[in-house]
Amino acid sequence: MSRTVRGKVAVVGIGETQYYKRGEAPDAEFKLALKAILAACEDAGISPKEVDGFASFSNDRSDPSHLAAALGVDDLRFANMQWGGGGGGGSGAIANAAAAVATGMAECVVVFRALAQGQFGRFGQGPQRDVIAGDGAHTVPFGLMSPAQSFAMKVTRFMHDHGVEQNALRAISLASYHHAQNNPRAVMHGRPLDEEKYDNSRWIVEPFHLFDCCLENDGAAAMVLVAAERARDFPHKPAYILSALSGSHYRAGASVHNTPDYATSTFKTVVPRLYDMAQVKPADVDVLQCYENFTGGVLMSMVEHQFCDPDGCNEFFVKDNLVAPSGKLPTNTSGGNLAECYMHGLGLNIEAVRQIRGQSTNQVDDADVALVASGPMVTPVSSSIFGTEATL
Amino acid sequence: MSYLNPGLPKPVPAPDGLDTPFWEAASREVLMLQRCGACQEFQWGPEWICHRCHSEDLGFEEVSPVGNIYSYERVWHPVHPALKEQGPYIIVLVELLECSSVRLVGNLLGDPEQPVEIGTSVRAFFEHHRDVEPPFTLVQWEKI
Numbered sequence: 351m352s353r354t355v356r357g358k359v360a361v362v363g364i365g366e367t368q369y370y371k372r373g374e375a376p377d378a379e380f381k382l383a384l385k386a387i388l389a390a391c392e393d394a395g396i397s398p399k400e401v402d403g404f405a406s407f408s409n410d411r412s413d414p415s416h417l418a419a420a421l422g423v424d425d426l427r428f429a430n431m432q433w434g435g436g437g438g439g440g441s442g443a444i445a446n447a448a449a450a451v452a453t454g455m456a457e458c459v460v461v462f463r464a465l466a467q468g469q470f471g472r473f474g475q476g477p478q479r480d481v482i483a484g485d486g487a488h489t490v491p492f493g494l495m496s497p498a499q500s501f502a503m504k505v506t507r508f509m510h511d512h513g514v515e516q517n518a519l520r521a522i523s524l525a526s527y528h529h530a531q532n533n534p535r536a537v538m539h540g541r542p543l544d545e546e547k548y549d550n551s552r553w554i555v556e557p558f559h560l561f562d563c564c565l566e567n568d569g570a571a572a573m574v575l576v577a578a579e580r581a582r583d584f585p586h587k588p589a590y591i592l593s594a595l596s597g598s599h600y601r602a603g604a605s606v607h608n609t610p611d612y613a614t615s616t617f618k619t620v621v622p623r624l625y626d627m628a629q630v631k632p633a634d635v636d637v638l639q640c641y642e643n644f645t646g647g648v649l650m651s652m653v654e655h656q657f658c659d660p661d662g663c664n665e666f667f668v669k670d671n672l673v674a675p676s677g678k679l680p681t682n683t684s685g686g687n688l689a690e691c692y693m694h695g696l697g698l699n700i701e702a703v704r705q706i707r708g709q710s711t712n713q714v715d716d717a718d719v720a721l722v723a724s725g726p727m728v729t730p731v732s733s734s735i736f737g738t739e740a741t742l
Numbered sequence: 743m744s745y746l747n748p749g750l751p752k753p754v755p756a757p758d759g760l761d762t763p764f765w766e767a768a769s770r771e772v773l774m775l776q777r778c779g780a781c782q783e784f785q786w787g788p789e790w791i792c793h794r795c796h797s798e799d800l801g802f803e804e805v806s807p808v809g810n811i812y813s814y815e816r817v818w819h820p821v822h823p824a825l826k827e828q829g830p831y832i833i834v835l836v837e838l839l840e841c842s843s844v845r846l847v848g849n850l851l852g853d854p855e856q857p858v859e860i861g862t863s864v865r866a867f868f869e870h871h872r873d874v875e876p877p878f879t880l881v882q883w884e885k886i
Binding site for chain 1: 785815
């Protein structure tokens, strides 16, 4: 198959700022973006002036032309924004960057995301204004106005249809917090979670307890992509992109909760294309990073990525199955959005690269194939699969 | 009587007029939704063309205000200052009997801690807010 990015592009640099609780970053959002990009370039052993493209998602405020000017980029060739979907664009931005490199539009593209929720608005708050029009007029006056409230209704329907119990959601949260205890970068490092603490935590919106919900953080993350034929010239083991793409099903964007296929993570149409491009099967995936806006979205994503039968969730979703190194499918091995940092999912892609390099703080033995599912229940969603050289 | 405490953003018709007939009908205690004059398909939220046949011949038509609970949620954590003293409340997603391709969001009236089951039959209750500016009417739901 010639029309593919499989094996044509690799991640050769990754970088992150320190991760902070929301509002606690000492730097402006744009400076955070620069710091993450500088760190990724240093990791790749390149001058930031060599970067010739930028890709991001979720309307990131750090404009590529401004970044290029601030970094002294010699020759800007690619400036890309993945539309819509919030964190669902994480792997999509990587897909767009990879497409640019694979087709020769650019040579060295940085994928980045920067967030300072103290400097700007919070994700988890409702709109505070006198009147509201449009789609929001049909939801906000009923008290339906936050991401948790938008997605709990999908998860409730899925749990009803498939008899999923609360403990399945709890297992996902426990695994993330378990991994965060070994990860000094994690905001929840040193703050372990057990069954009792989860069960006693307050409801945000049923079926989400506090610990089913992602964090709100400040920070930035970045990765450097180059053509595969150059990838071995860089200091670290390359993580080759086996597949990266985005999408959503028929009328996924129908407003006011009217998408025909409602109780879904939105991955059903993306996943067959994802595995086809990567030429891997679900059983080949050694380690998974699965975007947790809310645990219920992780559960539905894992079902739709074909790791678990929808009617077998109560058996599959137990902590032991999800933790590194011994679990059936180690998941969210950095602590992810629940316990490492909510960097809108780009941190999950960076953790996948670490696993391929063998550098995770919760390393899976012989990790050759790492899958990232970005942004469940939104539209569009996206996924990416990274592999070692052995998978090419 | 209002299910939720006052102070949330008040709904107004979209400036482009797309959903104006819905709000006008609700104030008269009538449920009207967008329907295609060419293929007769209902669609919600309202669009400029029919998603099925792409006709621009769209109007609003009265539908029976009864349906089933398709999904629901009980909210505990307030994300708006107006709801700080609210306590829990229930949001339902209702699939209409007459046009099952359409779902509406509303609150389920009654005890906020009542058990809720998917599939339960509900009928609309038109909750008027006539003493505010601008006045509006919410389509709420109660168990039949």
